[in-house]
Amino acid sequence: MMDEQKYLSVCPHDCPDCCSLVVTVKEKRVAAVDGNPEHPYTRGFICGKMRSLPERIYSPLRIKTPLRRTGKKGEGAFQPISWEEALDEIFERFSGIIRRSGAEAILPFSYGGTMGLINRNAGHPFFHRLGASRLMRTICSTTAEAGWDYTIGRGISHDAESMTDSDLIILWGINTASTNVHILPLIKEARHKGATLIVIDPYRNRTAKIADIHIRLKPGTDTALTLGIMHLLTRNQWIDKDYINKWTYGFDQLEKKLGQYPPERVSKITGVPEEHIEDLAQRYGHARAPFIRLGMGMSRQSGGGMAIRTVACLPAIVGAFEKRGGGITLMTGSFFELNMEAVVGESLLGDKKPRMINMISLGHALTVLDDPPVQGLFVYHSNPAAVVPNQGLVVKGLMREDLFTVVHEQLHTDTVDYADIVLPATTSLEHADIYKSYGQCYLQWAEPVIPPVGQAKSNRELFTLLAGRFGFDDPFFRKSQDQIIEDLLSPASLFREGIDLQTLKQKRFVRLNVERFGNPFRNGFFTPSGKLEFYSERMKQDGLPPLPEYTPPAEVSEEPERLKRYPLTLMTPPAHNFLNTTFSSLPSVLALEKRPTLLIHPSDALPREIQNGEEVRVFNDRGECRLTALVSEETQAGVVVAESIWRPKDMHNRCGINCLTSEREADMGHGPTFHFSLVQVEK
Numbered sequence: 001m002m003d004e005q006k007y008l009s010v011c012p013h014d015c016p017d018c019c020s021l022v023v024t025v026k027e028k029r030v031a032a033v034d035g036n037p038e039h040p041y042t043r044g045f046i047c048g049k050m051r052s053l054p055e056r057i058y059s060p061l062r063i064k065t066p067l068r069r070t071g072k073k074g075e076g077a078f079q080p081i082s083w084e085e086a087l088d089e090i091f092e093r094f095s096g097i098i099r100r101s102g103a104e105a106i107l108p109f110s111y112g113g114t115m116g117l118i119n120r121n122a123g124h125p126f127f128h129r130l131g132a133s134r135l136m137r138t139i140c141s142t143t144a145e146a147g148w149d150y151t152i153g154r155g156i157s158h159d160a161e162s163m164t165d166s167d168l169i170i171l172w173g174i175n176t177a178s179t180n181v182h183i184l185p186l187i188k189e190a191r192h193k194g195a196t197l198i199v200i201d202p203y204r205n206r207t208a209k210i211a212d213i214h215i216r217l218k219p220g221t222d223t224a225l226t227l228g229i230m231h232l233l234t235r236n237q238w239i240d241k242d243y244i245n246k247w248t249y250g251f252d253q254l255e256k257k258l259g260q261y262p263p264e265r266v267s268k269i270t271g272v273p274e275e276h277i278e279d280l281a282q283r284y285g286h287a288r289a290p291f292i293r294l295g296m297g298m299s300r301q302s303g304g305g306m307a308i309r310t311v312a313c314l315p316a317i318v319g320a321f322e323k324r325g326g327g328i329t330l331m332t333g334s335f336f337e338l339n340m341e342a343v344v345g346e347s348l349l350g351d352k353k354p355r356m357i358n359m360i361s362l363g364h365a366l367t368v369l370d371d372p373p374v375q376g377l378f379v380y381h382s383n384p385a386a387v388v389p390n391q392g393l394v395v396k397g398l399m400r401e402d403l404f405t406v407v408h409e410q411l412h413t414d415t416v417d418y419a420d421i422v423l424p425a426t427t428s429l430e431h432a433d434i435y436k437s438y439g440q441c442y443l444q445w446a447e448p449v450i451p452p453v454g455q456a457k458s459n460r461e462l463f464t465l466l467a468g469r470f471g472f473d474d475p476f477f478r479k480s481q482d483q484i485i486e487d488l489l490s491p492a493s494l495f496r497e498g499i500d501l502q503t504l505k506q507k508r509f510v511r512l513n514v515e516r517f518g519n520p521f522r523n524g525f526f527t528p529s530g531k532l533e534f535y536s537e538r539m540k541q542d543g544l545p546p547l548p549e550y551t552p553p554a555e556v557s558e559e560p561e562r563l564k565r566y567p568l569t570l571m572t573p574p575a576h577n578f579l580n581t582t583f584s585s586l587p588s589v590l591a592l593e594k595r596p597t598l599l600i601h602p603s604d605a606l607p608r609e610i611q612n613g614e615e616v617r618v619f620n621d622r623g624e625c626r627l628t629a630l631v632s633e634e635t636q637a638g639v640v641v642a643e644s645i646w647r648p649k650d651m652h653n654r655c656g657i658n659c660l661t662s663e664r665e666a667d668m669g670h671g672p673t674f675h676f677s678l679v680q681v682e683k
C-alpha cells in the first residue's frame, strides 16, 4: 500500500479567508491540498489557486540553494553557493555599508508572501537592532484602516458570519467571487432566506455577475454616492433618531453638509442614474438588517480614506449596527488582541530613530533619496519589481550597480532577477506558524508537513542565523517558538479567553469569543468620544476635513490638462487565478488566466478602431504596457480594467501593469492609488 497521510495546515496567503487546509502527503511529497470540512469558515472548500500549491512547491522555478549573481543585474543568471558563503557575504557587504554610510543606508523590504505572524515579522527585530531604515508597510490596507479608525476607533467589525441573517447585503468595492470566496456560502444562506445582494463597483466583476443589483459608479466617487444616500435617508426620515442620538457624534453638522448632495448632483459625479440612487437609499432605509461588506477597492483611490470613512458612517444613520444580521465589516484583525511586540521587537530600536521609507515609493527611495542613499536592500516575502507602483523607477533603482540586493524567495520571481544574493525560502508546508485573519475570527496553528525542499530556510531561521552572524546576543533572538507564541497570547483579552498555547496546538483552530450575531459596538465605539464620529476632531487636527466630503480624483483635479492626453481611467484589481504575483508563474494557472488583458468599453474601442482580441498599447507619462483588448460592456465608458498582477517578465519589454500606476499617496494612511491611473489606449 502506498504510504499516504493527511495533515492539517493553514493557507499562508494574503487573503481575508485564511483557510484551514487538509494536506495529503504521499511518500514525503505533497500530493493534494483541500479545504478542511471541520472548519466552520473554510467549510471544506478552497480556491483554485491553493489547489495548485503542490505544483508551486515542486515548481522548476523553486529556489533550492543560496545563489550568487553571475550575469548582469536583471538577467537572472546565478551560481549556487553555500549558506555559509551567502551569510558571510551579506555580513561583509552590510558591514561595509554601515561603516561608510551608517545603517540607514540599508532598507528591508517585505510584505505579504506569508501571513504567519512569526515568519511575516521575523526580519523586523533584526533590522531594528541593526538600525536600518524602517519600511512603512502601506501597500495594501493602511488607507482603509486610517479612514475606519477615525470613524470607528479601532479595526473591529461585525463578524462576517452574521450576514447570514441579513435581508440586504451590499458588497462594496470588493470582488468577493475572486478575492474572498468564503463569503459566498454566507450570502447564499441569506439569499435563501430572501436577502437581496447589491454590488457597488465601477465594473461588472465576477461578483457583480451574481448580484441582484449592480451599481456601476465612476471610480473614486463612493463618498459622493454615500452622501447622496444619506441625503435621501434624512430627507425621507428613514433614519434611526434614537440610535443617532445615543451612539453618534456630530450628526447636526453632517446633516447641514448633506444639503450639498442631492441626487441630481450625486448622479453627475458618480455616473449612477438618479433613480438607482433613490432605489438604493429606499432599500437601505427600509431593510430590516442591512449588512455591508466593505472591500479595499475604494481605498486605492486618492480619496480612499475618506470613502471608507463615509461608508462606515452609513449603518449608524439607520441603526444597523445593533440589528441582528446588520452592520458592516472591513477587517477583523483587531479582535485577536495579540502582543505584536513579541514578534516585531520594536524595543530593539533602543534610542535609535531611523528614518521611515514608504514602500510604495521604493522607486524614489532607490533613485532619488539621499543622505544616505540606499545601498543595501533586503527583500523577503515580497516581489517589489512587480507589485510596487511606478515599476519603471523601481527597476531603474534595482539596476543600480552600487546597490547590494539580497532576496529571500521560494520561486524565481522578477525581483530575484535583480538580486546579488538569493536565499531559498521554505513554503508554509515546510515551516510552523501561527495565523490570525483579517476577515474571520479564528486563530490557527500550523506545523510543517514535509521537510524543507532543497536547502530552504524559513524567514525565522534566516533571521536567527543572521542575528548570530552579526553577533546580536539580545535575549530576543534566543526565544523559542513556544515562547514567542506565549508572548503573543500574553495580554488578557475577553475575545481570547481560554485560548492558550496548548489548546491552540491541540485544536489547530480556535474561534475567538466573538458573538456571532452580536454588536461589537454595544458598549460604544473606540473613538475619543466613545461614539461613531460623523465629525472627527482628530481628522481636523491632522489637517483633514472633519466631516465626510467628496473630493474629485487627484490625478484629474490637480492637472485637468492631463485628461486631454490620457482620457481613460485605468483600474488594476486582482486577477481571479493569481494572488498578487504568487501563482502567476505556474503553467496550470496561466492556462486559466490566459493572457494579460484590458477590458475596454465599445464606445472607447470604436473611435480607436480597436477590435476584440487585438493587442493594444496602454500608456501614460510613466510607462507603456501591451495588453489584449477585451471589448465589452462589462466596464463603463471611460474606464479600462486590467486584472492583475501578471509577471512583468511575461509582458512586452518586461513592463508590468505597475509601469502605469503612480507613487501618489491616498488622502490618509500613506497607501497607494492602484485603481486610478489616467492612460491612453492605442491599437
Ligand SMILES: Nc1nc2c(c(=O)[nH]1)N[C@H]1C(S)=C(S)[C@@H](COP(=O)(O)OP(=O)(O)OC[C@H]3O[C@@H](n4cnc5c(=O)[nH]c(N)nc54)[C@H](O)[C@@H]3O)O[C@H]1N2
Residues within 6 Å of the ligand: 014, 015, 016, 112, 140, 172, 173, 174, 175, 176, 178, 179, 180, 200, 201, 202, 203, 205, 218, 219, 220, 221, 222, 294, 295, 296, 297, 298, 300, 301, 571, 573, 574, 575, 576, 577, 578, 579, 580, 644, 645, 675
Ligand atoms: N484571486 C485573488 N484573491 C485575492 C488577491 C488576488 O490577488 N487575487 N489579493 C488578496 C489581497 S492582498 C487583498 S488586499 C484582497 C483585495 O481584495 P478586495 O478587497 O476585493 O479589493 P480589490 O480587489 O483591490 O478591489 C475590489 C473591487 O473594488 C473595485 N474598485 C476599484 N475602485 C473602486 C472605487 O473607487 N469604488 C468602488 N466601489 N469600487 C472600486 C474594483 O473594481 C474591484 O472589483 O484580495 C485578496 N484576495
Ligand SMILES: Nc1nc2c(c(=O)[nH]1)N[C@H]1C(S)=C(S)[C@@H](COP(=O)(O)OP(=O)(O)OC[C@H]3O[C@@H](n4cnc5c(=O)[nH]c(N)nc54)[C@H](O)[C@@H]3O)O[C@H]1N2
Residues within 6 Å of the ligand: 014, 110, 111, 112, 113, 114, 119, 139, 140, 380, 381, 382, 383, 384, 387, 388, 408, 409, 410, 411, 413, 425, 426, 427, 428, 458, 459, 572, 573, 574, 579, 580, 581, 582, 644, 645, 657, 658, 661, 674
Ligand atoms: N497594480 C496593482 N498592484 C498591486 C495591487 C493591485 O491591486 N494592483 N495589490 C497590492 C496589494 S493589495 C498587495 S497586498 C501587494 C502584495 O505584494 P507582495 O506581498 O509582494 O505579494 P506577492 O506578489 O504575492 O509576492 C509575495 C512573494 O513572497 C514569496 N513568499 C511566500 N511565502 C514566503 C516566505 O515564507 N518567505 C519568503 N522569503 N518568501 C515567501 C512568494 O513566493 C512571492 O513571490 O501588491 C500590491 N500591488
Ligand SMILES: [Mo]
Residues within 6 Å of the ligand: 014, 112, 139, 140, 141
Ligand atoms: Mo493586499
